[in-house]
Amino acid sequence: xxxxxxxxxxxxxxxxxxxxxxxxxxxxxxxxxxxxxxxxxxxxxxxxxxxxxxxxxxxxxxxxxxxxxxxxxxxxxxxxxxxxxxxxxxxxxxxxxxxxxxxxxxxxxxxxxxxxxxxxxxxxxxxxxxxxxxxxxxxxxxxxxxxxxxxxxxxxxxxxxxxxxxxxxxxxxxxxxxxxxxxxxxxxxxxxxxxxxxxxxxxxxxxxxxxxxxxxxxxxxxxxxxxxxxxxxx
Amino acid sequence: xxxxxxxxxxxxxxxxxxxxxxxxxxxxxxxxxxxxxxxxxxxxxxxxxxxxxxxxxxxxxxxxxxxxxxxxxxxxxxxxxxxxxxxxxxxxxxxxxxxxxxxxxxxxxxxxxxxxxxxxxxxxxxxxxxxxxxxxxxxxxxxxxxxxxxxxxxxxxxxxxxxxxxxxxxxxxxxxxxxxxxxxxxxxxxxxxxxxxxxxxxxxxxxxxxxxxxxxxxxxxxxxxxxxxxxxxxxxxxxxxxxxxxxxxxxxxxxxxxxxxxxxxxxxxxxxxxxxxxxxxxxxxxxxxxxxxxx
Numbered sequence: 109x110x111x112x113x114x115x116x117x118x119x120x121x122x123x124x125x126x127x128x129x130x131x132x133x134x135x136x137x138x139x140x141x142x143x144x145x146x147x148x149x150x151x152x153x154x155x156x157x158x159x160x161x162x163x164x165x166x167x168x169x170x171x172x173x174x175x176x177x178x179x180x181x182x183x184x185x186x187x188x189x190x191x192x193x194x195x196x197x198x199x200x201x202x203x204x205x206x207x208x209x210x211x212x213x214x215x216x217x218x219x220x221x222x223x224x225x226x227x228x229x230x231x232x233x234x235x236x237x238x239x240x241x242x243x244x245x246x247x248x249x250x251x252x253x254x255x256x257x258x259x260x261x262x263x264x265x266x267x268x269x270x271x272x273x274x275x276x277x278x279x280x281x282x283x284x285x286x287x288x289x290x291x292x293x294x295x296x297x298x299x300x301x302x303x304x305x306x307x308x309x310x311x312x313x314x315x316x317x318x319x320x321x322x323x324x325x326x327x328x329x330x331x332x333x334x335x336x337x338x339x340x341x342x
Numbered sequence: 343x344x345x346x347x348x349x350x351x352x353x354x355x356x357x358x359x360x361x362x363x364x365x366x367x368x369x370x371x372x373x374x375x376x377x378x379x380x381x382x383x384x385x386x387x388x389x390x391x392x393x394x395x396x397x398x399x400x401x402x403x404x405x406x407x408x409x410x411x412x413x414x415x416x417x418x419x420x421x422x423x424x425x426x427x428x429x430x431x432x433x434x435x436x437x438x439x440x441x442x443x444x445x446x447x448x449x450x451x452x453x454x455x456x457x458x459x460x461x462x463x464x465x466x467x468x469x470x471x472x473x474x475x476x477x478x479x480x481x482x483x484x485x486x487x488x489x490x491x492x493x494x495x496x497x498x499x500x501x502x503x504x505x506x507x508x509x510x511x512x513x514x515x516x517x518x519x520x521x522x523x524x525x526x527x528x529x530x531x532x533x534x535x536x537x538x539x540x541x542x543x544x545x546x547x548x549x550x551x552x553x554x555x556x557x558x559x560x561x562x563x564x565x566x567x568x569x570x571x572x573x574x575x576x577x578x579x580x581x582x583x584x585x586x587x588x589x590x591x592x593x594x595x596x597x598x599x600x601x602x603x604x605x606x607x608x609x610x611x612x613x614x615x616x617x618x619x620x621x622x623x624x625x626x627x628x629x630x631x632x633x634x635x636x637x
Contacts, residue, residue: 156523158519158522158523177527178522178523178525179522179525179526179527182523182524182525183525187523188523190519190520190523194517194519194520194523195517195520196512196513196516196517196520196521197516197517198512198516199509199512199513199516203509206506206509207509207510207513207521207524207526208524210506210510210524210525210526211524211525215506255524259524259525
């Protein structure tokens, strides 16, 4: 479904990713784990069109998408839920969700998608008319995920969904991600919370200093010595 | 008492005039985050367009709005696309401001070249005749300006709050990166917004031309007050610009009569300073709209 081939990418003259390749198949939950600054966010930004790679290519369903603008990538069925939630602070929760369904294809199904999303996040149903900035951090993360789902993406990408959240909320977030995956949406997660993510994923990649150093089934990575020493502290 | 009411009415009419000029300015600032120093010259271009169409075709000046509003929309959209957008990623955002100052100077001199320094009077079709409303007398044209300002402000608010593209415009202003991830084409939003902001002043120029003579520097006269109105109302706030304009209009009219017409501007700017000291974000400003200006 998604194929990133030999991508070099970065900002201006600063190269972050070197020769990064990865593959996500339909229906999978794939994760990229790695330390802060390893290039995880840049990988997602490159796929979503916010950053254009210097070299290499990104293919989605066989189509080259690395030169597309972000809104064109959204049209292809890829949505990124950015790090740090990035809600529209002066809009209500309902308006935030409506913005998620901004592109034409998603807009026509907006009412139905909203119902489905609220089934998954009953709490948000009670908060629809509240300003997004008045919600707690955990609730804001739920709005960010719900907003991403409103686009009805085929591939949903999460950038650090557990960042800055209390442990109990982290559990809820991963619970929700599993539910999203069960609806048939393909998921790509980038995380520093290695244990939780590998538990939730089918396959994983380990990114270090802008290079992919490992890729394997998630449970194999959980048993991998390097992963255990470097990321799980065991 | 009768005099007082007349002064209040004059002040409100003046406020409507300021509002119709300031609304586009505050919209462009609030969304595109560019201070458009050429806004007054957009007004000047619109007034000359109204003058030429009215005299050339022999039509009512208000009828020219059908052409002047789209012309100004295109002028604004082109400004964003070919002047501001190439500078979006400039190292220093002040470069965009200098670009609009340059555009302002270029438009003034272009007008001097085409029309000379003389003023051009647009036929006013009885719009300068007086009407009596209760105890006060007003110019017909002033009333239409005031009414148009109310409709414009209300219409813009509804457009921004109730339509999909309006929500996309607000979303882009609140968080550009997130808006792009939602599939909003931010460049298109900026071009559209700049166009709408210029179209607002286009509507204003068709209404103002019958009341004030056009000249190459007419824009600077209005735009200085418009800037005060925009800052006073809260940068980027459309209702703020409207009520700020009414306040400035009232202060102008009252101080002109009771204190002395030479001192009107001193009083206007004095009150402006006091309000900013007491409420730095402006009357309708939020913390967010202020954060646009501080680095």
